Every structure is written in structure tokens, then in C-alpha cells.
Amino acid sequence: MTVNDDDFGCFGSDSEESEVSSQESVNPPTGSSSSDDEQRRRLLEDAHMRQMATDAAAAAHRNRRPVISPDFEVFDTSTAANSNNDCNRGMGLRSLRKYSCGDEILREHAVMRVPNQQAAVSLEEAKAMHSVAVHQSFDRLSAETKQFVLELANSYPSTTTTQAVEQPGQQEIVGVYQTNSFRLGEEESNNCGGLFLTICRINHSCRPNANHSWRADLQAKTVYATQDIDVGEEICITYGTSGECLDTAGRRAYLSERFSFECGCHMCTESDPQGNNDGDRRMNELNSRQQEIPLLLATAAAASSDTDEAGGGETAERVLESVERCLLLLREQGFGTTAGGEYVKPILHYGYQACLLLRRDSRGRLLEESERRARSYLNQELLATKNGEGIESPNVLKLQDLINSIPVTVR
Numbered sequence: 001m002t003v004n005d006d007d008f009g010c011f012g013s014d015s016e017e018s019e020v021s022s023q024e025s026v027n028p029p030t031g032s033s034s035s036d037d038e039q040r041r042r043l044l045e046d047a048h049m050r051q052m053a054t055d056a057a058a059a060a061h062r063n064r065r066p067v068i069s070p071d072f073e074v075f076d077t078s079t080a081a082n083s084n085n086d087c088n089r090g091m092g093l094r095s096l097r098k099y100s101c102g103d104e105i106l107r108e109h110a111v112m113r114v115p116n117q118q119a120a121v122s123l124e125e126a127k128a129m130h131s132v133a134v135h136q137s138f139d140r141l142s143a144e145t146k147q148f149v150l151e152l153a154n155s156y157p158s159t160t161t162t163q164a165v166e167q168p169g170q171q172e173i174v175g176v177y178q179t180n181s182f183r184l185g186e187e188e189s190n191n192c193g194g195l196f197l198t199i200c201r202i203n204h205s206c207r208p209n210a211n212h213s214w215r216a217d218l219q220a221k222t223v224y225a226t227q228d229i230d231v232g233e234e235i236c237i238t239y240g241t242s243g244e245c246l247d248t249a250g251r252r253a254y255l256s257e258r259f260s261f262e263c264g265c266h267m268c269t270e271s272d273p274q275g276n277n278d279g280d281r282r283m284n285e286l287n288s289r290q291q292e293i294p295l296l297l298a299t300a301a302a303a304s305s306d307t308d309e310a311g312g313g314e315t316a317e318r319v320l321e322s323v324e325r326c327l328l329l330l331r332e333q334g335f336g337t338t339a340g341g342e343y344v345k346p347i348l349h350y351g352y353q354a355c356l357l358l359r360r361d362s363r364g365r366l367l368e369e370s371e372r373r374a375r376s377y378l379n380q381e382l383l384a385t386k387n388g389e390g391i392e393s394p395n396v397l398k399l400q401d402l403i404n405s406i407p408v409t410v411r
């Protein structure tokens with residue numbers, strides 16, 4: 001991925017809210033006033049503190065090697081049987097055992113960690129500072145670990161840096177980092193990218209069979225199977241989506257723009273010989289429903305608060321019909337609806353929200369059936385989150401709290 005206007009060199013994490021824009025990174029504009037100077041000083045201090053924290057975290061991992069396991073192996077996708085041979089995806093990770101949905105595949109610490117936000121006066125300066133930070137992080141690695149990093153894929157071979165090139169291969173490091181790093185947490189203290197020597201071998205799929213997430217509590221990235229995976233099957237994750245359900249052309253354009261590769265995953269290459277693609281039809285319908293549902297929910301909420309309760313309830317019923325239709329389309333498209341896919345969980349959450357807007361009894365209490373349905377949507381979301389992130393994930397705990405907050409009305 002290139003250092004561009006809206007990104008600083010890492011795949012999105014599981015959450016799409018994790019974007020760091022150049023506006024946040026490039027601060028403040030030149031010709032600044034004294035309060036701007038003060039803000040800049042503060043930003044520099046913050047950046048320095050974050051750098052120290054990431055250095056300390058990375059120092060423990062300077063001698064890391066890729067994980068060797070009897071459960072999976074790195075393989076060459078271009079020579080493997082059953083692969084999409086028309087598209088070279090380089091190396092990938094494949095399973096050497098059967099996994100069930102919800103099994104943990106691996107967890108790994110980052111060998112390099114680089115802050116995403118830089119206190120710079122221009123985008124150019126932010127890029128230069130980022131590149132220096134990447135080199136500094138690389139320089140702290142042991143000679144053996146450096147070699148592992150230099151052997152990784154580089155989708156940005158022409159990336160140059162502003163730093164003097166001291167050793168052969170140094171000019172490639174920013175490109176390698178950009179191709180292989182992942183965004184870690186979203187919070188200020190965690191806002192950095194990380195490079196993981198094994199997880200970075202996992203290719204992208206628009207219909208993945210595994211999910212990756214950053215666990216701040218473990219300071220590690222975890223990968224869980226979100227579909228059953230067979231022996232010999234490639235393990236794939238999603239690097240990030242725009243959050244919208246897009247057809248093949250839309251997804252490819254997004255991935256090419258954001259991560260600089262032409263997607264050759266199964267979902268992007270499954271048109272029939274006539275070029276028909278049922279998947280595109282489904283994804284386009286999902287997209288229009290994704291746009292419509294939040295608007296309908298807002299209408300239902302406004303009607304309920306205007307005490308036009310019947311109107312609100314009817315609109316909420318329409319949302320629920322749409323939610324059910326989306327879940328059916330997602331299942332037909334091969335996304336397990338308990339699999340924590342990026343599209344599934346928001347739809348289930350809309351279902352929960354709509355249930356809270358359904359008709360109430362004369363005393364304003366949600367009907368028992370609506371409470372049950374609300375809980376059922378959240379329970380599915382909970383299962384999807386457990387499967388994709390593990391039962392100890394903080395997101396699982398948050399959902400459990402939300403489920404407990406749904407009233408159980410004693411009638």
C-alpha cells in the first residue's frame with residue numbers, strides 16, 4: 001500500500017473506522033500562529049511518546065522468526081493445484097489440518113511497529129517522517145530478522161526514501177513495510193502499523209475463511225477460522241473493504257487504489273463462461289439495501305419519538321424484512337452468517353436496532369416477542385464476533401453487556 005492521502009502504510013484492521021486521514025496526520029498548516037505552534041509542539045511530544053512506546057514493544061521482538069507450525073505452511077500460489085492460476089498472488093498460507101469455524105489459527109507479535117500519525121507541516125513531510133520511522137524500526141532488528149523482512153513481497157518496488165541508503169536493500173524497506181504491514185489499534189496510544197512475519201503471508205479474499213484482529217490486551221494479532229477449512233486449503237483474510245458491498249469491478253477498483261493489487265480471489269474470478277456473475281447481482285442488491293436501511297431506521301426512530309408509534313413500528317418492520325433479505329443474500333453468496341464477516345455483523349446490528357423500534361404495549365413496554373427478536377440478533381452478532389476474534393475479545397464482552405441491557409419485561 002502506498003503512503004497516500006488517506007493512509008500510512010497498513011492494511012485496515014477488522015474495523016473500517018480505523019482510517020487515519022492526512023488531515024489528522026498533517027498538522028497544523030504552515031504560517032502557524034502561536035496556538036498552532038503550541039499544538040505542533042504537543043503533537044511532536046505525543047508522537048515522541050508513541051514512538052518510545054512502540055520501540056519498547058518492538059524491542060522484545062527484534063530476534064523474531066516466522067512461526068513454524070505443523071498446522072499450516074507458506075506455499076507458492078502460482079504452482080499449487082486448485083489455485084486461481086490466472087492470477088499470481090505470490091506466496092500464501094495454507095492449512096495442513098482441518099479447522100472448524102471459530103478455531104484459533106495463530107497469534108503473533110509484530111517485529112516492526114511504526115506510528116501512523118506524524119506531526120508534520122505537510123503531507124510530503126509526513127511521508128518523509130514515516131519513511132524515517134520505518135527505517136529506524138528496521139534498523140533495530142537482528143541481522144537474521146532483517147533478512148526475513150527483506151524476503152517479503154514488495155508491491156511498491158519503486159518506493160524511494162529521503163534517507164541516505166546505507167545498506168543494500170534499504171531502499172526497498174518502505175515498500176516491503178507498506179505491502180505487508182497492518183494497522184493496529186484505533187485508539188491514540190495504539191495508532192500504529194505493525195509487521196508480522198507469518199500473518200503477512202496471508203493473502204486477501206473478498207470472501208475470506210479467516211479473520212484477523214489486533215488484540216491490544218495481548219499486544220498481538222490473532223487469526224481465527226471463520227469458515228470450516230480443509231487440509232490443503234488456502235487461508236485467506238480480508239485486508240479491508242470500503243464497508244460497502246461492492247460488485248467485482250467496485251471491489252477490484254477499491255483494492256487496487258488502496259492496496260495496489262488486482263484482486264484474484266475466488267469471489268472475483270467466479271463468473272460463468274458467459275461472463276454472468278450472480279455474485280455481482282447479489283452484491284449490488286446488498287449495496288442498495290445497505291444504503292436504505294440506516295435511512296429507514298432514522299425514519300422509524302423519528303416517528304417513534306414523535307409518538308407516531310404505529311408509523312415507527314411499520315417502518316421498523318420494513319427494516320427487519322430488509323435485514324432478513326440481506327442475510328439470505330449473504331448466505332447465498334457464501335458468507336457464513338455466524339462467521340463474523342465484515343458485512344454480516346452490521347446487518348445483524350441493524351436487526352437489533354429495528355427490534356427496539358417495534359410497536360410497544362399501552363404502557364410503552366417493548367412487546368415480549370420484540371425483546372426476544374432483539375436478543376436473537378445480538379446473540380448472532382455475538383457468535384460471529386466470538387468466532388472471528390475469540391471468546392476473550394473485548395468486543396465479545398461489550399456485546400455481552402449490550403445483550404444484558406435488553407430489558408426482560410416481567411408481565
Ligand SMILES: C[S@@+](CC[C@H](N)C(=O)[O-])C[C@H]1O[C@@H](n2cnc3c(N)ncnc32)[C@H](O)[C@@H]1O
Pocket residue numbers: 087088089090091092152153155179180200201202203204205259260261262263264265
Ligand atoms: C501481505 S502480502 C501477502 C503475501 C504475498 N502474496 C507474498 O507473496 O508474500 C500482500 C500482497 O500479496 C498479493 N495479494 C494478496 N492477496 C491477493 C489477491 N487476492 N489477489 C492478488 N494478489 C494478492 C498482492 O501482491 C499484495 O500486495
